[in-house]
Amino acid sequence: MPVPEKTYKILVIDDEEQIRRALKSILSVRHYEVILAAGGEDGLDLAIDHSPDLVVLDLAMPGMGGLEVCKDLRTWFSGPILVLSVRPGEADKIAALDLGADDYLTKPFSAGELLARIRALLRRSSGHAAQPPVISASDIEIDIARRRVTRAGHEIDLTKTEFEILAYLAQNADCVVTSKMILEHVWGPEYVEDTQTLRVHVSHLRKKIEPHPSVPRYILTEAGVGFRFCIS
Amino acid sequence: MIKSWLERHGYLFALLCIAISTLLFYPGRDYFAKGQWALLYLLIIVLVGSLSGVRPALLSALLAFLAWNFFFLPPYHTFVIADPRDWLSLATFLLVGIAMGVQTGRMRQREAEAIAREKEATLLNRFSSHLVSQTTTAGMAEILLDEVYQVTEAVSTALFLPDESARLVCSRSLPAGELGDEIAQLASWSYEQAKAIGLPVVRSTMGLPGHPVSVPHEQVASIGARKDIVFPLQSASRIEGVLYVGAKTDGTVYTAHDARLLVSIVNQAAAFLERRRLQSVANQAEALQEADRLKSAFISSISHELKTPLASVTATITGLLEEDVQWDSAAVREELVAVGEDLGRLNDSINALLDLSRLEANAWSPQQEWYEIGDILGSAISRVPQKQRDRIAFSLPDDLPMIRVDFAQWARALQNLLENALAYSGADQPVRVGASADAREVRMWFEDSGPGVAEEERTAIFDKFYRGTASSTVPSGTGLGLAITREIVKSHGDRIWVEDVEPHGARFVIALRREEG
Numbered sequence: 001m002p003v004p005e006k007t008y009k010i011l012v013i014d015d016e017e018q019i020r021r022a023l024k025s026i027l028s029v030r031h032y033e034v035i036l037a038a039g040g041e042d043g044l045d046l047a048i049d050h051s052p053d054l055v056v057l058d059l060a061m062p063g064m065g066g067l068e069v070c071k072d073l074r075t076w077f078s079g080p081i082l083v084l085s086v087r088p089g090e091a092d093k094i095a096a097l098d099l100g101a102d103d104y105l106t107k108p109f110s111a112g113e114l115l116a117r118i119r120a121l122l123r124r125s126s127g128h129a130a131q132p133p134v135i136s137a138s139d140i141e142i143d144i145a146r147r148r149v150t151r152a153g154h155e156i157d158l159t160k161t162e163f164e165i166l167a168y169l170a171q172n173a174d175c176v177v178t179s180k181m182i183l184e185h186v187w188g189p190e191y192v193e194d195t196q197t198l199r200v201h202v203s204h205l206r207k208k209i210e211p212h213p214s215v216p217r218y219i220l221t222e223a224g225v226g227f228r229f230c231i232s
Numbered sequence: 233m234i235k236s237w238l239e240r241h242g243y244l245f246a247l248l249c250i251a252i253s254t255l256l257f258y259p260g261r262d263y264f265a266k267g268q269w270a271l272l273y274l275l276i277i278v279l280v281g282s283l284s285g286v287r288p289a290l291l292s293a294l295l296a297f298l299a300w301n302f303f304f305l306p307p308y309h310t311f312v313i314a315d316p317r318d319w320l321s322l323a324t325f326l327l328v329g330i331a332m333g334v335q336t337g338r339m340r341q342r343e344a345e346a347i348a349r350e351k352e353a354t355l356l357n358r359f360s361s362h363l364v365s366q367t368t369t370a371g372m373a374e375i376l377l378d379e380v381y382q383v384t385e386a387v388s389t390a391l392f393l394p395d396e397s398a399r400l401v402c403s404r405s406l407p408a409g410e411l412g413d414e415i416a417q418l419a420s421w422s423y424e425q426a427k428a429i430g431l432p433v434v435r436s437t438m439g440l441p442g443h444p445v446s447v448p449h450e451q452v453a454s455i456g457a458r459k460d461i462v463f464p465l466q467s468a469s470r471i472e473g474v475l476y477v478g479a480k481t482d483g484t485v486y487t488a489h490d491a492r493l494l495v496s497i498v499n500q501a502a503a504f505l506e507r508r509r510l511q512s513v514a515n516q517a518e519a520l521q522e523a524d525r526l527k528s529a530f531i532s533s534i535s536h537e538l539k540t541p542l543a544s545v546t547a548t549i550t551g552l553l554e555e556d557v558q559w560d561s562a563a564v565r566e567e568l569v570a571v572g573e574d575l576g577r578l579n580d581s582i583n584a585l586l587d588l589s590r591l592e593a594n595a596w597s598p599q600q601e602w603y604e605i606g607d608i609l610g611s612a613i614s615r616v617p618q619k620q621r622d623r624i625a626f627s628l629p630d631d632l633p634m635i636r637v638d639f640a641q642w643a644r645a646l647q648n649l650l651e652n653a654l655a656y657s658g659a660d661q662p663v664r665v666g667a668s669a670d671a672r673e674v675r676m677w678f679e680d681s682g683p684g685v686a687e688e689e690r691t692a693i694f695d696k697f698y699r700g701t702a703s704s705t706v707p708s709g710t711g712l713g714l715a716i717t718r719e720i721v722k723s724h725g726d727r728i729w730v731e732d733v734e735p736h737g738a739r740f741v742i743a744l745r746r747e748e749g
Binding site: 108110215216 | 599601603604606608610611613614628630634638639640
């Protein structure tokens with residue numbers, strides 16, 4: 001485990017003490033600076049005081065709920081927000097993403113999953129300057145600058161749109177990317193509703209890069225949300 | 233036609249008979265002796281009696297007596313009797329005429345009654361045999377109303393039954409349509425008072441058990457004169473409903489005969505309703521028992537599935553915390569890996585229970601959208617441990633159509649089937665996953681090379697908490713996986729079943745109807 005070159009500040013907002021304790025121990029030993037808040041209002045105050053690099057936010061809290069905190073936080077906070085939820089496949093996660101959260105985790109989660117998400121989010125938020133020009137996942141190499149994609153050394157012929165979708169997914173590797181984000185990035189803001197077109201393109205893309213296009217391992221669908229490009 | 237006219241206008245018929253016969257007899261007055269005319273009049277009286285009954289016969293006897301006297305006994309055209317012997321003839325004639333009229337009239341009545349009884353018996357027989365073949369209240373209502381409609385020739389008829397809140401509602405009417413508030417009020421009154429309205433009095437000699445007291449229309453507030461009948465369906469235990477029979481099409485009133493028939497039909501209907509009610513009470517009791525059985529299966533499954541991993545985690549962690557042994561870090565790691573696995577299992581069990589409860593409570597309705605099969609399958613596979621994934625062989629054609637499902641639910645359903653196949657196949661046996669499509673259906677299947685599923689277990693294995701006979705060979709599960717999968721498939725309106733694979737193994741197949749889109 002390499003020590004991060006910069007010490008990131010992470011604010012954890014969760015009403016359950018056990019979760020706060022577990023997150024603190026997982027994150028502190030990896031040299032993150034952890035600030036703990038036991039409730040929504042508390043969390044917002046601490047966010048203003050400490051200006052963290054990332055916020056981990058529980059959605060189900062008594063009093064000021066997670067969604068509300070997320071909305072409030074987004075009015076001035078531009079760093080990544082990772083929300084935690086107990087229910088899989090529920091609408092509140094999608095609502096949180098719509099309110100500006102960047103990714104979600106379903107409780108219970110492993111420390112590995114949590115760290116992977118946090119690293120992916122911090123990598124993304126640190127700006128494109130830090131993005132490597134070539135992104136590789138298993139046997140696939142995506143050369144962003146040269147607009148070339150190879151699998152096991154053989155070049156894959158992608159259309160312009162397919163490449164842009166793939167590049168965008170890869171630059172946000174391991175983070176959830178909503179259909180809306182892709183559509184806005186690749187086609188433009190006026191096309192955000194056109195999810196059916198996006199699915200067709202993703203389907204073509206999968207046929208070209210996936211070893212088993214019917215059982216994707218790189219481009220995974222996140223039910224009702226969008227996609228996630230898996231590097232690991 | 234003629235018969236009913238004769239019945240309704242008996243007196244007129246008697247008058248006509250005597251008048252016509254007198255006109256016919258009169259020209260021949262001098263050919264026969266005066267006594268012979270009396271015999272001919274007797275024939276006419278018999279005719280009237282046999283066609284129109286006792287009273288018209290009596291009238292005809294009286295009229296014949298007068299006509300004979302007036303036209304055939306000298307001096308003619310007066311009621312004066314010249315010959316004193318004629319007094320005796322005249323008195324005898326009147327007595328014989330009356331006696332014959334009464335006799336033939338009675339015979340006719342008995343015959344009519346016998347025919348009516350036979351008709352009644354046939355009808356009741358038919359009704360009860362129809363009733364036996366009915367299993368639903370709706371079916372019973374249909375044949376009851378058909379029968380009543382035919383028998384009584386009523387304008388309309390309807391059956392009122394109490395709903396769940398014991399409020400009387402019209403369950404069926406013939407001809408179909410609204411009957412109006414007044415009739416509904418009459419029915420409610422009859423239901424609450426257990427009294428019939430407008431039913432003609434049935435002779436007590438008929439001995440009808442459970443026959444409710446009848447009141448005339450006038451006694452029910454603000455109803456007034458009507459010709460219809462409202463009749464409570466009285467069973468041994470309570471009023472099961474109310475039968476409404478509208479006025480007769482021809483405007484006549486109901487007779488005691490109609491009433492008797494109605495009472496018999498209604499008694500049978502009431503008995504049917506009572507039987508249905510008792511049956512449904514018994515069914516509910518059975519369902520409750522089944523629910524109890526499931527509850528105890530649930531509790532024993534829960535205590536096993538939740539407590540086992542919890543127990544082993546507790547034991548492991550407290551073991552590590554004991555200070556009597558110095559653990560090296562490799563050993564601690566090994567123990568914690570086991571703890572992690574136990575907790576994963578615990579999480580799976582809780583998720584399975586939550587999913588099933590949500591499905592059963594209809595709190596997880598599918599959000600259907602178009603997806604690729606592989607997409608969903610990929611999501612299911614990503615939740616299976618990496619080292620297991622290599623055992624899965626795929627047979628998915630490239631041109632599979634998209635399917636319209638709830639992604640999260642479907643991924644869960646496929647994951648359950650996948651985990652099942654992996655568990656039953658044995659450690660390094662392959663599992664085959666495939667899909668195909670034709671014009672009507674998309675099929676997906678999961679094949680294992682395990683022991684297979686016995687014919688008689690192929691439905692039961694989809695029941696919750698059911699653990700097949702083959703399950704003793706594999707690690708225990710909640711017994712919920714297949715139940716959840718079936719619920720999900722069902723909620724999408726699709727089918728799932730299990731079949732054999734040669735030489736051994738089971739194949740779970742899901743068939744999705746193809747939609748336009």
